[in-house]
Amino acid sequence: MKKSFIGMAMVLILLLAACGNSSEKSNEESDNQQKETQSAENTNPPEDNEKNDTTEQTEKDSSANTGSLKEDYLKKLNEAKKETEEMRKNPTDSSTYALKNIEGNLFDKWDGLLNEIYQVLIKQLPSDKMDQVRKEQREWIKYRDKTAKEASLKYKGGTQEQLEYVAVENNLTADRCFELVEKYMK
Template identity: 40%
Template sequence: MKKAIITTLLISSLLLSGCGNNEAGNGYAAAPEQTGAESSATPEATPAATAVATVQPTPEATTTAAPSPETTAEATPEPEASTRQAYFDKLDKIEEGLSDLKAISDKGTTLAMSVAAVQENERWDKALNEIYQVLKQQLPEAEMAKLKEEQRNWITLRDETAAKEAAKYEGGTAEGLEYAITLASVTRDRCYKLVELYMD
């Protein structure tokens, strides 16, 4: 009887320990022990490996589709038009932004109109200098040297034109006003001309 109880306990403990280590009972197939000949064969996939395998993207899914020519053209504007157009837009905004100076000019005094004209010229002159700096970076050295000489001649012409227009009012209060108005107008025209002729 004692022998039967000990045998039953041993069998029970073996069964319990066997159940705890049984991977098949936990949802996993037990991997058979591989011998040298069997190791080169593909082992059976476990449920976890199967799940991973089904989630892996196919080569078709991982390749990125090349953008169509139409999409590329829309996303990146042509370099020739982009900088030039950006500066035309910038100059147009300066033009639109001059409305704040109209309020000063509308005061009707020569002094107020002169202040507005000087400020307008300063805005155009600043834009001209910015354009010139961009052109220094874009143009080949020989072309830039030519433009530099052209710009010196233009400055002389600008000053002469402003002086000539102002001379119509020589000795009057409008002389300085006309000089400032002409400087602003000629500088504005030069900004547009440089962008049109030289900007990429």
């Protein structure tokens, strides 16, 4: 009984130590992830009147460098794809917790890129074309959520169910980012 208690205590200490290593940045990231998760659950694409300062700065930087946002965003997306592959290949450990943490960070990255791209398209496309993209995006969100749910059901009730859901959601979001840039961006 003592060995079992000591083992449990050690696990608890390690978990608390891991949580204690979080900085204010981690807390900010957690808050941002919660906000993005809430917005992702909303089946409506970002509103036209929402303005992201990061997007504005990215557009200015991109325009100054090459003049083609499409090329700049494709480069940015390819870099994010490489980072995604690297993060998935090299987790801190193979625990479900570590893997969920990676996928959570990837969700932040890809959802942020998707929203950035959407904001650029709002500025670039004529209103009738943007209405088409908006409708398409709403349908895509339903498809993404349904596909991620179906994929996660093979682990129903298990610790990997949520991990699979977010991983599939991330993959589909990455694909959608590339699709929007290649199809609509100038």
